[in-house]
Amino acid sequence: MPEPHLLAADTDRAAVVTRLDESLADGRLTLAEYEDRSARAHAARTYGELADLTADLPLPARREPARREPARSPVASALHGGAWHGAWGHDLRAAWTGWVTTAVIVVGIWLVTVLGSGDLQYPWPVWVIGPWGVVLLARTIGERRSQDTDRQQLPA
Structure with missing residues (x-):
């Protein structure tokens, strides 16, 4: 992440919330932790505030694109x-x-x-x-x- 004192953009906040979504789905966060962190992510003004919200979460693993099956009725x-x-x-x-x-x-x-x-x-x-x-x-x-x-x- 860029320097902690720089202002974050909406896309930066959205990226952090997406990471929190994945952590909730993986079972790393409880629902209460997720709600608290996502609310703080939406209110964050700087990169430092955003970094604090994911500091204790592991880096996301690189995922291979999902194989698409042909659509069936x-x-x-x-x-x-x-x-x-x-x-x-x-x-x-x-x-x-x-x-x-x-x-x-x-x-x-x-x-x-x-x-x-x-x-x-x-x-x-x-x-x-x-x-x-x-x-x-x-x-x-x-x-x-x-x-x-x-x-x-x-x-x-």
Whole structure:
């Protein structure tokens, strides 16, 4: 990074937040640490402030570009036994993190309105997080079963 006292640009802040996103997905940061650091990254004015946010994180490994498979229609995927297999596969942790974050926010808003009004209100957050959570749970179970099936098919 350039000298710590120089002013950072929006692209510099975005790069640090992307690195924090990856660290959260890798399990290096808790959700609370991620939220704190990303908020501080967006508010950072200098390169020094940005460097402090990632100083304890390992340098990102160089990644090879992902191989692209030919696009299949959902029907073709289902016929080949891989209905959307891989569509979320490696992003399940990120999907669950997004769900938890959203759940905390909407339940918090609901609680503030309940406490502010003094009377119990309809629990509308269930309609935001309920169906989403059911879909994520089904997808997670499906991924686990798929991984178990793949392991059983490997030669010993």
